[in-house]
């Protein structure tokens with residue numbers, strides 16, 4: 001059955017508002033997604049009825065908060081098919097999860113002569129932490145180049161893998177181009193040389209089913225706010241044997257077994273990586289987002305998003321001065337326009353209530369590789385977008401062109 005989008009949109013109160021006097025057309029979902037009422041209610045309910053610190057269950061509220069917090073961890077584990085919720089570590093987001101792996105796995109394990117393999121398409125969050133590791137350890141960074149269609153060049157990737165490759169860190173879906181990367185093939189290549197694999201799923205979780213066991217990656221990271229959950233909460237999934245061996249990254253309360261001035265022993269997984277009071281409400285809110293998504297017909301969602309992407313790509317391609325970058329498949333479409341600066345177009349669209357993003361999309365090396373120093377305009381969808389939203393964008397671009 002097709003989705004009843006009009007009905008689903010009622011679950012997202014923010015979408016009903018006007019912006020600059022126009023009905024909001026929200027096409028900036030790759031930056032952050034909107035939250036359904038059930039997520040807003042879960043946050044409110046926690047603070048109104050259960051607010052207490054977790055894992056210190058000397059009283060009823062703390063017990064309830066702990067239960068909800070740990071239930072949310074289990075929901076995440078089920079959502080990504082992790083074998084055990086102990087392998088789900090709460091972080092502030094994808095960025096912090098990558099930093100955790102960089103500092104706790106990369107720093108102690110890598111040395112001069114080792115190589116970290118990234119792709120040209122990575123978000124800065126999956127570049128800069130590795131540069132820090134490389135600078136501190138003497139390891140070097142290699143980069144999988146693009147094909148002429150702005151996709152990852154698998155043949156070139158095959159040549160880059162060697163015994164020196166110790167870690168592959170790539171995104172499943174590009175935030176800048178909406179391309180789905182061939183991560184299964186890349187993970188297989190990495191395994192052939194015993195390299196550890198980290199998949200940045202920040203742009204995947206909101207659009208594709210994710211099964212970390214089927215992928216057989218070592219680490220998988222994402223942010224709650226890109227999948228209809230709150231900001232400030234994210235996830236690191238890791239293979240148990242790796243997580244067990246990795247030292248804690250941040251230290252302090254909540255992650256210890258015993259402390260004396262002579263020595264400290266650390267908690268078991270997942271707590272040894274969760275120093276300090278966590279984002280309890282955020283985790284519970286993310287659990288509510290997973291409940292919400294799980295209640296949707298995922299096939300119908302995929303079919304609807306596919307249709308929106310096709311409409312967007314066809315509509316933009318039909319506009320004479322518009323050039324789509326690469327071959328977008330999921331979530332986002334990046335484009336440039338002849339003689340129009342992306343920021344100027346975005347401002348004119350914003351005046352019409354249409355929210356898109358412009359610039360380098362935290363992927364400056366990608367923009368350099370594509371020869372796009374001004375960056376691009378990016379329209380990014382979620383399942384609550386409608387064919388009308390896409391038409392509004394296309395008409396909005398047409399209207400805006402009259403200014404130039």
Ligand code: PMP
Nearest residue numbers: 093094095123125175202203223
């Ligand atoms: N990776 C990708 C592909 C992203 O799109 C983003 C967010 N734009 C991140 C990592 C970082 O996510 P966060 O800022 O939520 O930590």
